Amino acid sequence: MVGPPLRAEGLARRFGGMTVLAGVDLALETGETVVLLGPNGAGKTTLLRILALLLAPTGGRLLLFGSDAARAPAALRRRIGYVGHEISCYPELSAAENLAFYARLFGISEAPARISRLLSWAGLDGAGRRPVRAYSRGMGQRLALARALLHEPDLLLLDEPFSGLDPDAVERLQQQLLELRAAGHSILLATHDVERAAPIASRLAILHRGRLAWVHDGRGADAAVIVAAYRAVVAERV
Amino acid sequence: MRDALAILAKDLRIEWRTREGLSSVFVLGVLLVVVLTVAHDPSPETAPTLAPGVLWAAFVLTGLLGVQRAFLLERENDCLAGLLTAPLDPAAIYAGKLAANVVLLAVTQAVVVPLTGLFLHLDLVPRLPALLLVCLLGNVGFASLATLFGALATRVRAREVMLPLLLLPLLVPLLIGAVQATRAVLVGGLAAASGGLGVLAAFDVIFAVAGWLLFAYVVRD
Numbered sequence: 387m388v389g390p391p392l393r394a395e396g397l398a399r400r401f402g403g404m405t406v407l408a409g410v411d412l413a414l415e416t417g418e419t420v421v422l423l424g425p426n427g428a429g430k431t432t433l434l435r436i437l438a439l440l441l442a443p444t445g446g447r448l449l450l451f452g453s454d455a456a457r458a459p460a461a462l463r464r465r466i467g468y469v470g471h472e473i474s475c476y477p478e479l480s481a482a483e484n485l486a487f488y489a490r491l492f493g494i495s496e497a498p499a500r501i502s503r504l505l506s507w508a509g510l511d512g513a514g515r516r517p518v519r520a521y522s523r524g525m526g527q528r529l530a531l532a533r534a535l536l537h538e539p540d541l542l543l544l545d546e547p548f549s550g551l552d553p554d555a556v557e558r559l560q561q562q563l564l565e566l567r568a569a570g571h572s573i574l575l576a577t578h579d580v581e582r583a584a585p586i587a588s589r590l591a592i593l594h595r596g597r598l599a600w601v602h603d604g605r606g607a608d609a610a611v612i613v614a615a616y617r618a619v620v621a622e623r624v
Numbered sequence: 625m626r627d628a629l630a631i632l633a634k635d636l637r638i639e640w641r642t643r644e645g646l647s648s649v650f651v652l653g654v655l656l657v658v659v660l661t662v663a664h665d666p667s668p669e670t671a672p673t674l675a676p677g678v679l680w681a682a683f684v685l686t687g688l689l690g691v692q693r694a695f696l697l698e699r700e701n702d703c704l705a706g707l708l709t710a711p712l713d714p715a716a717i718y719a720g721k722l723a724a725n726v727v728l729l730a731v732t733q734a735v736v737v738p739l740t741g742l743f744l745h746l747d748l749v750p751r752l753p754a755l756l757l758v759c760l761l762g763n764v765g766f767a768s769l770a771t772l773f774g775a776l777a778t779r780v781r782a783r784e785v786m787l788p789l790l791l792l793p794l795l796v797p798l799l800i801g802a803v804q805a806t807r808a809v810l811v812g813g814l815a816a817a818s819g820g821l822g823v824l825a826a827f828d829v830i831f832a833v834a835g836w837l838l839f840a841y842v843v844r845d
Binding site (some may be wrong): 438439440441442460461463464466468470471472473474475476477478479483487488490491492493518533 | 626627630634637638641642697700701702703705706707708709710711712713844
């Protein structure tokens with residue numbers, strides 16, 4: 387499976403009579419970080435769940451690494467890491483146990499070493515044996531990121547990763563995302579937090595009412611300019 | 625198979641750590657057996673005909689409680705998304721969850737069966753191998769269907785109401801077979817129970833295969 391990490395052509399999704407995505411065209415190149423902005427209800431989560439192969443589109447075409455996503459989902463899942471609104475870790479298990487469980491599912495052979503390295507990377511090496519139930523929101527979010535990186539995916543899909551984090555945790559997460567980008571991971575990050583996302587973006591896009599309404603190449607991505615564009619897009623389409 | 629075993633081990637570890645499912649199932653099981661046996665106060669002659677009803681009523685009601693919890697584990701923190709983004713065949717998730725439910729229900733039966741014997745003054749020891757076979761077949765059939773519908777019920781509102789509403793009507797053939805087989809075992813032995821055992825075995829095969837095939841459509845949007 388070779389080809390660009392992501393090519394979406396006219397992706398659409400309806401829930402009953404409601405159209406959530408009305409034809410999204412989006413491409414992501416290797417090593418690129420695309421920040422997807424949009425107000426609540428714009429369709430960001432639905433788009434990310436489709437790209438993570440959790441949800442089937444009702445229209446359009448999705449190519450992941452050059453393969454039709456509808457045809458080879460198991461092989462493609464090995465190359466995708468997804469962090470949703472929740473951390474997808476069992477609260478009664480420790481961080482190390484959660485990662486060991488997912489390592490078994492992904493068939494990772496050198497799991498203990500990789501888990502230890504990831505816990506350290508996420509700043510959780512001292513808390514790795516504590517149950518996840520006792521974690522703060524920031525610790526949970528870092529664990530979710532470690533879980534998504536466990537199988538060393540080429541494409542990382544992050545849905546509102548800054549939500550509920552304090553400024554220190556945001557700064558740390560921004561740094562970690564920059565490290566991942568430098569390591570060659572392709573990242574699609576959905577958020578409505580322009581100021582936090584702009585510094586890490588190589589490209590920005592605004593999703594509004596199920597369509598990409600604005601795309602910026604990321605050069606000179608000043609937060610004030612993006613906020614102005616964001617407000618203009620959202621206001622003119624209300 | 626490896627994936628199903630990982631899910632089974634994870635579910636059992638969580639259950640052992642919290643004991644939430646086991647403790648609630650144990651308390652409800654004891655309560656039901658006590659109420660049902662004390663309410664009837666059967667003579668030694670009528671006890672073998674009453675026992676199957678007590679046993680399976682207690683088993684189904686406690687089992688419903690247990691299987692509901694199995695999928696609540698996956699709802700908390702949206703762990704189901706974690707499973708579904710892993711390179712698994714959804715059938716492996718079904719098999720792992722089914723195996724965990726069978727173990728939990730077997731623990732329930734290990735409590736309910738001796739208590740039923742105790743309260744009804746029945747000597748179950750001579751009939752134990754045959755009784756265990758009936759319990760196992762009933763357990764697997766119940767768990768096969770309950771695992772499938774437990775996954776379905778977690779996706780809808782009022783899931784605590786939906787699971788019994790969806791599940792109980794479909795369980796009727798299994799329960800008829802289980803009650804008939806248990807009564808036959810207690811009164812006449814294993815040979816007398818062949819008809820009921822056949823119903824149970826057929827039910828197990830049909831619903832385990834149906835669950836295996838349909839689970840992907842139930843858990844994915």
